[in-house]
Amino acid sequence: MSCELKIKERTGVINPIFTCQPAGAQYASIGIKDCIGLVHGGQGCVMFVRLLFSQHFKESFELASTSLHEDAAVFGALHRVEQGVDVLLMRYPHVKVIPIITTCATEVIGDDVDGLVLKLNAGLLKEKYADREVHLIPIHTPSFVGSMISGYDVAVKDFVSYFAKKEDKANGKINLITGWVNPGDVTELKSLLSEMQVDATVLFEIETFDSPLMPDGNHVSHGETTIEDLQSTANAIGTIALNRYEGGKAAEFLHNEFDVPAIIGPTPIGIRNTDIFLQNVKKLTGKAIPESLVRKRGIAIDAIADLSHMFLAGKKVAIYGNPDLVIGLAQYCIDLEMQPVLVLLGDDNANYKNDPRIAELKANVDFDMEIVTNADLWDLERRIKEGLQLDLILGNSKGRFVSIDNNVPMLRVSFPVYDRAGHYRYPVVGYAGAIWLAEEMANTIFSDMEYKHHKEWVLGVW
Numbered sequence: 001m002s003c004e005l006k007i008k009e010r011t012g013v014i015n016p017i018f019t020c021q022p023a024g025a026q027y028a029s030i031g032i033k034d035c036i037g038l039v040h041g042g043q044g045c046v047m048f049v050r051l052l053f054s055q056h057f058k059e060s061f062e063l064a065s066t067s068l069h070e071d072a073a074v075f076g077a078l079h080r081v082e083q084g085v086d087v088l089l090m091r092y093p094h095v096k097v098i099p100i101i102t103t104c105a106t107e108v109i110g111d112d113v114d115g116l117v118l119k120l121n122a123g124l125l126k127e128k129y130a131d132r133e134v135h136l137i138p139i140h141t142p143s144f145v146g147s148m149i150s151g152y153d154v155a156v157k158d159f160v161s162y163f164a165k166k167e168d169k170a171n172g173k174i175n176l177i178t179g180w181v182n183p184g185d186v187t188e189l190k191s192l193l194s195e196m197q198v199d200a201t202v203l204f205e206i207e208t209f210d211s212p213l214m215p216d217g218n219h220v221s222h223g224e225t226t227i228e229d230l231q232s233t234a235n236a237i238g239t240i241a242l243n244r245y246e247g248g249k250a251a252e253f254l255h256n257e258f259d260v261p262a263i264i265g266p267t268p269i270g271i272r273n274t275d276i277f278l279q280n281v282k283k284l285t286g287k288a289i290p291e292s293l294v295r296k297r298g299i300a301i302d303a304i305a306d307l308s309h310m311f312l313a314g315k316k317v318a319i320y321g322n323p324d325l326v327i328g329l330a331q332y333c334i335d336l337e338m339q340p341v342l343v344l345l346g347d348d349n350a351n352y353k354n355d356p357r358i359a360e361l362k363a364n365v366d367f368d369m370e371i372v373t374n375a376d377l378w379d380l381e382r383r384i385k386e387g388l389q390l391d392l393i394l395g396n397s398k399g400r401f402v403s404i405d406n407n408v409p410m411l412r413v414s415f416p417v418y419d420r421a422g423h424y425r426y427p428v429v430g431y432a433g434a435i436w437l438a439e440e441m442a443n444t445i446f447s448d449m450e451y452k453h454h455k456e457w458v459l460g461v462w
């Protein structure tokens, strides 16, 4: 019985779990109001990312490209950034924030985006847009290192460090850096905080990505985090970054630079981690955890008790996707008496080996468990073909054919989910998320029992 942390030995990637760094920076940028990210690279660096956002949320998002072509690789392409900024400001009078997001190509050719921003601030913005508030923010996300996860982390830190401004008085709020979550998660987090009567600045706030279709026609979705929200992060009574790898750097920055106390993690997936999250909120704010939340917790435990011992116990699970989410899911599965036998982390972040949650798993699991870093979906498929017995897969839609071709039931979680309806609407965090996950895992297993005629009669008598 052991839990091993391994690095994928094979070179190359077959069916990647993640996309590249600029995608993460783009996700952070669409969480800001009056912001359009300008991606300095080929059109595909935006087009395919935007497509994923639209497929996942079934909404439209605004992102721009400097649209590099072959000549740029030889002669440089800073003039495309200059033109891009000018066109965005002309075309969109409301735009105030333009992050300039680099890509593999523009980092390799060495375009000096930081120098260009100084030039544009002193030139174009003064001469042509003197009456506009415009912030140009270079964000370096070369895609030959990291993944969309580190790209998100870098961008969140760059936005926060650009805007955060210390004032004499604390604003009485906590900063909540949610990480790469869904609108349903934000709704649940806000509900927990509101029950505790805690005022929070929810950063890179994407609840509105579940957008209404209003009588005046469709519209483009954007986040709700304002420039003022970002500026006031320096005056908060504390920061909670729910995810170590998606926002942790920004929380550390606010602590180091402005002495704002920082609590990083745990991702509040499952009862145990939600309890810790609420205790952390209490610690920072002094607010009590009300009876209403004790009741919500009790409802979640009751739902779990109905399922765990009878249907979930002993079920072998493979999990892949965003690292904080995946680790949180693995912890929750263990609490539900399940066995997350294979955990795939899709990039090679050197910090995984120092992650205390992984150390805890290594110390405590009583079954054979593999945690593979820099993994791809072939790591999952190969193991199944070689005989790994699985009862369930938890992951994004990229792995759907592993599930379909190998007859292993799969619950879609993480990003992107484009082959199931409305998943972005439901939380995986908080007590509501604990209920949704336990019930959806059970329902997925139930459908599989019926489809395979495997003890399906049990479902009629419990």
Ligand code: SF4
Pocket (backbone or CB within 6 Å): 020, 021, 022, 041, 042, 044, 045, 103, 104, 105, 143
């Ligand atoms: S790998 Fe490079 S070229 Fe491809 S989408 Fe990412 S940044 Fe663009």
